[in-house]
Amino acid sequence: MAKIDTRLPKGMRDFLPSDMLKRDYVFGVVRDVFETFGFEPIDTPVLEMRDTLLGKSGEDADKLIYYAQHPGGKEELALRYDLTVPLSRFVAMHENDLLMPFRRYHIAPVWRGDRPQKGRYREFYQCDADIVGIPDMSADAEIISVVATALKRLGFADFTVKVNNRKILTAIGIFSGVPDAQLGSLYRSIDKLDKIGLNGVVKDLRDNGLPEDVVNRMVGLLDLRGENVPSLDMLAHLREQLDGIGLGQEGITELEQMVEFMDALAVPSDSVEIDVAMVRGLSYYTGPVFETVITKPDNLGSVTGGGRYDELIGLFRKQSLPTTGTSLGIERIIDLLDLLDLYPPELTGTVVQVLVTVFGADTQRDSMRLTSELRAAGIHAEAIMQLQKSLGKQVQYADRKGARVVAFLGPDEIASGVVKFKRLSDGQEVTAARDRATLAVRDLLAE
RNA sequence: GUGACUGUGGUGCAGUGGUUAGCACGUCUGACUGUGGAUCAGAAGGUCGAGGGUUCAAAUCCCUCCAGUCACCCCA
Secondary structure, three states, X not given: OOOOOOOOOOOOOOXXXXXXXXXXXXXXXXXXXXXXXXXXXXXXXXXXXXXXXXXXXXXXXXXXXXXXXXXXXXXXEEEOOOOHHHHHHXXXXXXXXXXXXXXXXXXXXXXXXXXXXXXEOOEEEEEEEEEEOOOOHHHHHXXXXXXXXXXXXXXXXXXXXXXEEHHHHHHHHXXXXXXXXXXXXXXXXXXXXXXXXXXXXHHHHHHOOOOHHHHHHHHHHHOOOOOOOOHHHHHHHHHHHOOOOHHHHHHHHHHHHHHHHHHHOXXXXXXXXXXXXXXXXXXXXXXXXXXXXXXXXXXXXXXXXXXXXXXXXXXXXXXOXXXXXXXXXXXXXXXXXXXXXXXXXXXXXXXXOEEEOOOOOOOHHHHHHHHHHHXXXXXXXXXXXXXXXXXXXXXXXXXXXXXXXXXXXXXXXXXHOEEEEEEOOOXXXXXXXXXXXXXXXXXXXXX
16 A cells, blocks of 8 residues: 655654754753843744734745645734744734833744755744843843853854944945945845955945945945954944944944943953944844854854844834844754754753663563652653563663663562662662662662 | 755665666664673565656666755845
C-alpha cells in the first residue's frame, strides 16, 4: 500500500526531544532576563484579521504574509508576521487595562512565506521586549541593555549591537539632495556598505541614476563611519556636516542621549557600535534602530533587531503612543549556540534522571513502586516496561537515552530491603536501604 | 521573485552506459538468561526524487517536473 508522504511544509520543522530541551533552555534564559528587567508576559492569537497586519511593515513584508481561511469562514485572516504589529493592536484594544508605561515581553512563533535558507525559516520564534508610552531615550537604552544582557547570559562573548537613527538616514538623504522617490533605493545601497564596501555603494548609487554631486556628498558622510573613530566624536562630526537639517540634529541628539543612558545602565561600550549605514527594512521605524550581529562566526545574519516606532499604535487608536522595542531571533541564536557549543553541561538530551530496571513479572510492581517514590520526591524517573528485555539491554537503553542513574531492584535487593543505584558517567554503584533511596539518588545526581 | 548547485537503504557517501546497486555509521538479533559505552557473528532495510526520451542495455546520457541546499532581495 502506498504510504502517505511525510514531508513538511517548506521552511517548517519538527523538533526532537533533544532539540526541545535546548530550545526550552534558551527560552528560559531569555524569559528570565526579560523578567529581571520588569517586562510582563502577554500572548495573542496566531491569527489576526488580515487588515490588522497588512500595510504595516512595508510592501516586501506584505508579500510574505500567510493568509489563513476556514472554508466556511467569512473573516479574512492571516498568520502574524511579527509580534510588533499585534502588540500595537493589543495596546490600542486593552488600554484601559494597561498601566503606562507598559513593558511587555512576548515569546511566540511567527510566519513568513520567505525562501528558506541558512538561519531562515518560514515558521520561527521571536522573543520580543517592548516599552510602550515612553518617548525618552532611556527606554531605548533599556532595550539595548536587555539585549546585551540576554546574549551575555546565553554565553556569547563577541557580539555587537549596532545602533542608528532613522532621522539621521532621512537627513543624509536631504543633505545629499536625493529626491524622496529615491530614498528607498538610497537606504538599500547604504545598507550594503559592509558587504560591498564604499566603492560598491558608489557604483550602486550611480547605477540607480543618482547625480554625481549627490553621490559625492553622500560618500563624504559615509566616510565618517571609520572603525577607529570613537562614536561620540563621530556624532559631533556628523552634527557639523548636517548643520541646518533639523531632523538630523534631532537624530544625533537622540543617539548621544542613548549613549549616556547606556553608560548609566552599564552596557559595555565595546559591544555597542553606532553605525550610520545600518538601515533595517521595516517601514514602521521612526527613530533609533538596533540590530545585533554575533561577531565571532559572523555568518548567520542578525540575531536581534528592533527600533522605535512612535506612530504604529496610532494606526489602531486616535492618538499614538511612543514605543520602542526589540526582537531576539531564537532560531539563529540556537544555530549559533550549536556551532559554539555554549549549552550548559546538564543538558543531556533527556529529562529522565533515573531509569529503573525490571527483572521480571514478579518484581515489576516493586520497580513501579520505587519509581513512584522517586517521582514523589521530584526526581525524574522512568521504569522499563518491556519485561523480556535483558538487563544489559535495559542499561543500554538508559545509557543511550542519556539517563544519569540506573536503579536495580532484583530478588536479592528486595529480599534484603535495599536498592542498588549505578551512575553511568563513572560506573559508581551504591546500595541503599529502601527508605533512603531518594537520598542516595540525590547524592549520585549531585556530583 | 532571480540565480547556482544537489537528489542512490534511517543518516553520510561510492558507483559516470554492461551480470542479482555497494560501503560506512545507525537499527535489530545473538555471543552475554543480574549491569551500558568495546569486540565478533548474523539479519532486516533501496520502485537509485518522479515522469518521459535515447539505447540491445540507463543510477549513469537528454528533456520536463518535483524536492532540497546555498546565495541575491529582504529579514530574526
